[in-house]
Amino acid sequence: MSTVLIRALFTSLLAPAGPALPPVVSRSPLVFFHVDSGGCEACSLEVEALRKGDYGLAEAGIVFTDAPRVADMLLVTGTCTRMMAPVVKAAWEAMPQPKGLLAVGACAIDGGPFAENYAVLGGLEKRASVDCAIPGCPPTPDAILQGIVSLLSPTPAPIMEA
Amino acid sequence: MSIPPILFGGALVTQESSRPSVRALVRNGQKTETAWRFELTEDAWFDLVECLRDDPAVLLGLWCDGKAVHAFFNEGGVPGGEVGLRPLMASLALEGPRYRGFSAIRRRAAPFERMIRDLWGIEAMDAADTRPLVDRGAWTVTAPLAERPVPASGMTDMPEFSTPDPLVAAQGMVFSRGPASGGTEGPVHFRLGVANGRVRTVETLTGFAHRGMEARMAGVSLADAAGLSGRIHVGATLAHQWAFSAAVEQAVGMTVAPMIGHIRAMLCEIERIYTHLTCLARTADAAGAEMLAARLYKARDILSRVCQAAIGRRLLLDCVAPGGVTLAIAGHEQLHEDVVLEGLRTLCEEIAVFGTGDFLDIQALWRATGVVTSALVGEGQVPRSLADALMLGGAVGRSCGRGADLRQSMEAYSGVRIRTPVAIEGDAAARCRIRFEDIAESLRMIAAFSAMFTAEDEAERASFFTPVQVPQERCEGYAAVEGPDGLICHVVILQAGQVERTFIAEPAGVLQSVQETALQGCSPSKFDAVRCSFGVSVAAVDL
Ligand code: SF4
Numbered sequence: 001m002s003t004v005l006i007r008a009l010f011t012s013l014l015a016p017a018g019p020a021l022p023p024v025v026s027r028s029p030l031v032f033f034h035v036d037s038g039g040c041e042a043c044s045l046e047v048e049a050l051r052k053g054d055y056g057l058a059e060a061g062i063v064f065t066d067a068p069r070v071a072d073m074l075l076v077t078g079t080c081t082r083m084m085a086p087v088v089k090a091a092w093e094a095m096p097q098p099k100g101l102l103a104v105g106a107c108a109i110d111g112g113p114f115a116e117n118y119a120v121l122g123g124l125e126k127r128a129s130v131d132c133a134i135p136g137c138p139p140t141p142d143a144i145l146q147g148i149v150s151l152l153s154p155t156p157a158p159i160m161e162a
Numbered sequence: 163m164s165i166p167p168i169l170f171g172g173a174l175v176t177q178e179s180s181r182p183s184v185r186a187l188v189r190n191g192q193k194t195e196t197a198w199r200f201e202l203t204e205d206a207w208f209d210l211v212e213c214l215r216d217d218p219a220v221l222l223g224l225w226c227d228g229k230a231v232h233a234f235f236n237e238g239g240v241p242g243g244e245v246g247l248r249p250l251m252a253s254l255a256l257e258g259p260r261y262r263g264f265s266a267i268r269r270r271a272a273p274f275e276r277m278i279r280d281l282w283g284i285e286a287m288d289a290a291d292t293r294p295l296v297d298r299g300a301w302t303v304t305a306p307l308a309e310r311p312v313p314a315s316g317m318t319d320m321p322e323f324s325t326p327d328p329l330v331a332a333q334g335m336v337f338s339r340g341p342a343s344g345g346t347e348g349p350v351h352f353r354l355g356v357a358n359g360r361v362r363t364v365e366t367l368t369g370f371a372h373r374g375m376e377a378r379m380a381g382v383s384l385a386d387a388a389g390l391s392g393r394i395h396v397g398a399t400l401a402h403q404w405a406f407s408a409a410v411e412q413a414v415g416m417t418v419a420p421m422i423g424h425i426r427a428m429l430c431e432i433e434r435i436y437t438h439l440t441c442l443a444r445t446a447d448a449a450g451a452e453m454l455a456a457r458l459y460k461a462r463d464i465l466s467r468v469c470q471a472a473i474g475r476r477l478l479l480d481c482v483a484p485g486g487v488t489l490a491i492a493g494h495e496q497l498h499e500d501v502v503l504e505g506l507r508t509l510c511e512e513i514a515v516f517g518t519g520d521f522l523d524i525q526a527l528w529r530a531t532g533v534v535t536s537a538l539v540g541e542g543q544v545p546r547s548l549a550d551a552l553m554l555g556g557a558v559g560r561s562c563g564r565g566a567d568l569r570q571s572m573e574a575y576s577g578v579r580i581r582t583p584v585a586i587e588g589d590a591a592a593r594c595r596i597r598f599e600d601i602a603e604s605l606r607m608i609a610a611f612s613a614m615f616t617a618e619d620e621a622e623r624a625s626f627f628t629p630v631q632v633p634q635e636r637c638e639g640y641a642a643v644e645g646p647d648g649l650i651c652h653v654v655i656l657q658a659g660q661v662e663r664t665f666i667a668e669p670a671g672v673l674q675s676v677q678e679t680a681l682q683g684c685s686p687s688k689f690d691a692v693r694c695s696f697g698v699s700v701a702a703v704d705l
Pocket residue numbers: 038039040041042043044077078079104105106107108112113136137138139393
């Protein structure tokens with residue numbers, strides 16, 4: 001994936017009929033729902049550092065919620081275990097349109113060190129259209145923030161380096 | 163008033179213990195090529211289980227490899243003090259899908275027995291806890307590590323939850339939380355039965371984070387296994403890397419330079435500070451002390467930034483490997499020992515600044531924050547008897563008066579005074595206080611290590627990393643490290659130039675069951691704060 005795609009943006013721009021939905025990127029604040037779908041917890045710890053630390057998220061119009069039904073973006077960390085797959089799917093389905101998917105860390109992208117096995121499905125890359133992938137094992141909070149900010153910018157940004 | 167013994171026939175009959183010790187029983191078994199491992203017959207295994215009723219030996223781990231179950235003990239009690247680890251491993255060749263379990267006598271064994279059942283389909287007879295630990299019917303197969311795994315039916319034969327408590331059923335409510343709550347607890351599900359304003363029952367559904375660490379760390383290269391050892395869970399990544407690496411070094415008979423030991427120990431103390439700060443931040447946040455939580459989160463983040471700048475590792479992943487330490491100093495392509503030492507000295511200096519400034523302010527703020535005190539004092543009490551029965555260590559064990567600390571006997575800590583903080587209250591407030599005191603002790607130790615990193619001795623400048631050649635013939639090694647939440651232990655088997663198998667013992671499994679018990683009786687509004695004070699990682703429970 002060479003560019004960051006905003007599926008929701010395209011949906012709203014290209015949909016020929018129906019009520020015009022505001023693109024995800026124009027919403028303020030942009031609401032994230034975070035799911036850790038099974039990793040070593042380093043990526044979720046870095047997301048937590050970003051949420052709770054001095055990174056100015058609120059000022060940038062980024063908030064996190066406890067309820068997927070009010071979220072614009074699903075932020076996934078960790079490889080997708082078979083037990084978590086229906087949970088991730090349910091969270092995604094509970095989110096209103098338009099919505100986007102953010103994969104943070106090697107696990108969430110392609111399974112990283114936790115590729116498919118009896119208990120694990122692997123990363124999201126092959127199973128869903130990921131709008132923003134932030135590589136790293138784990139990526140730093142700065143890299144995650146950069147990825148999120150790229151979603152907010154109207155021009156597609158190149159994929160982030162950890 | 164003491165009553166003198168009544169003498170029959172003029173002779174005092176003393177009760178001679180006819181039972182042999184665990185040590186004697188295990189060592190009576192068939193010798194193996196590993197000096198500390200013995201193969202037992204089924205009868206001897208039964209005797210061993212019975213013998214544990216009144217022997218101080220501690221069960222450190224219980225694992226299976228499909229052909230045998232292996233019980234790993236420390237002779238004479240919890241390792242620590244002057245003595246350190248005195249390992250003894252008993253192996254029982256399996257003749258069927260059952261073996262006599264330990265959990266009825268040693269409750270520590272329960273998470274291991276549950277894991278063996280889920281992964282191998284081998285059941286512990288007489289088990290104290292027969293609930294699944296990680297297999298909830300979502301896997302492709304049951305008993306995935308068995309020689310012939312069975313395709314999964316999609317349902318487990320165990321009830322997902324036990325029937326509700328009568329009082330909860332009559333006049334209470336059941337609340338569920340997770341496995342995707344948007345919070346910080348990770349993928350785990352809690353079900354709370356609440357009645358009369360108190361949590362009466364707590365059930366924890368684990369397994370959502372199971373990645374199959376045991377399978378992934380079997381039949382792989384040393385480098386791959388070392389990388390995975392740091393990804394068991396981030397809260398003890400360094401401790402696991404160290405335990406794995408030291409076990410490999412022990413297996414191949416390699417001794418690393420003292421300086422490498424000191425670097426590992428220093429990094430392990432940084433990890434302790436990290437993990438305690440994270441746990442305290444989550445606890446404060448859950449108690450509603452947002453400003454305090456923000457200070458704690460910020461402190462942890464600053465330390466991570468300092469680590470990133472000084473040694474190129476923000477969260478201490480990939481720092482230790484068999485044969486040494488693998489630090490990358492930002493801006494230096496060549497990993498030169500002098501540069502590493504300089505980076506470590508800078509790191510120690512920066513941490514000292516935190517210790518004399520921010521840390522003291524945060525500690526004072528914690529004491530002065532009423533909402534934290536009222537949420538934690540007297541809540542989530544762990545009785546001393548339970549702590550003793552489970553031989554708890556870490557902050558939870560120490561807050562119940564248990565002071566065993568493996569660091570006291572570890573070579574890597576030689577030259578550094580170890581003072582292990584202990585409290586007796588056993589509640590959530592005491593656990594948090596111990597974490598603060600632990601941080602203070604770690605800061606003191608880091609300052610002591612800092613002085614060692616200035617050594618100009620040429621002998622100390624031995625390479626910080628010497629690759630380990632894994633032999634073709636089978637060899638086994640063990641190591642234990644005092645992690646942030648208790649003893650972490652690895653047993654590795656090397657063969658044919660690779661890691662044949664890795665057995666991991668993590669304190670999280672036992673802590674999770676203690677947490678379940680201790681949270682009963684707490685007020686629902688305090689549940690999260692009290693839960694956070696245990697600092698249980700689901701990735702570590704599920705493996
Ligand atoms: S990507 Fe790496 S750091 Fe992140 S959860 Fe997975 S293993 Fe851990």
